[in-house]
Amino acid sequence: MNPTITASLISAFAALMVCMINNHFQNKKSEKAHQDNIVLISYRLEELEKKVDKHNSLIERTYEMERKVDVLEEKQKVANNRIADLEKGA
Secondary structure: OOHHHHHHHHHHHHHHHHHHHHHHHHHHHHHHHHHHHHHHHHHHHHHHHHHHHHHHHHHHHHHHHHHHHHHHHHHHHHHHHHHHHHHHEE
8 A cells, every 4th residue: 555545544544543533532521511501400490499489388388377367357347246236235
């Protein structure tokens, strides 16, 4: 085989190997960055879920308090009517 062709084939093979090795390490680096992003997104989603749970809890407590206030207001009306009836009868 011609030495020029042999040298060209060796150079091409070496260049191909360098490209393949570089591609491998770039792929690993990209995969690591992707995994880091997934971890960050998961963390932020968990924190958001905690905030939503706190908010929902507050809304539930507020609704319960409103119901209690409504019951107390109704009892107050009944008591006022009874007092008014007693005052009329006296």
